[in-house]
Amino acid sequence: MGIDTEKVLNKLSGTKSITEFLDENKNAFDLLTIGEYIELELKNRNLTKASVIRKSGINKRFFFDILAGKKTPNRRYIIRLFLALGLNFLDAQWYLKACDYPQLYAKNKRDSIIIYCLNKKLSVSECNKMLNNVGLENLGFENI
Numbered sequence: 148m149g150i151d152t153e154k155v156l157n158k159l160s161g162t163k164s165i166t167e168f169l170d171e172n173k174n175a176f177d178l179l180t181i182g183e184y185i186e187l188e189l190k191n192r193n194l195t196k197a198s199v200i201r202k203s204g205i206n207k208r209f210f211f212d213i214l215a216g217k218k219t220p221n222r223r224y225i226i227r228l229f230l231a232l233g234l235n236f237l238d239a240q241w242y243l244k245a246c247d248y249p250q251l252y253a254k255n256k257r258d259s260i261i262i263y264c265l266n267k268k269l270s271v272s273e274c275n276k277m278l279n280n281v282g283l284e285n286l287g288f289e290n291i
Contacts, residue, residue: 204227227286
């Protein structure tokens with residue numbers, strides 16, 4: 148996916164014109180959608196779309212619209228997908244940042260439970276139970 152971040156920073160610090168920099172380095176920027184990243188994870192983890200739909204509890208049509216770039220899911224849906232994909236905390240953080248979603252924050256009670264669930268590879272249902280047990284908003288689950 149282009150040049151590594153350190154090389155981009157070095158080029159940026161030596162540039163005189165931001166427009167020239169952007170034009171000369173257009174291939175250095177990650178331009179994938181969240182749907183494209185999900186497709187990559189499905190392939191890398193050898194998972195089926197059907198299993199991720201089932202595990203995440205996301206509506207099938209909405210899931211395919213996300214993959215096609217027709218819908219932009221909110222952070223709650225993204226986290227459900229991350230749990231269904233079996234991502235760990237660091238991978239989830241990277242994807243959240245890459246796609247301009249707020250990252251998980253360990254000093255936030257709800258986020259710390261989600262971080263725990265990601266690292267323990269818990270399901271969406273298990274994560275929801277933990278959130279409910281402490282009176283916090285859960286991640287939802289349509290396909291019960």
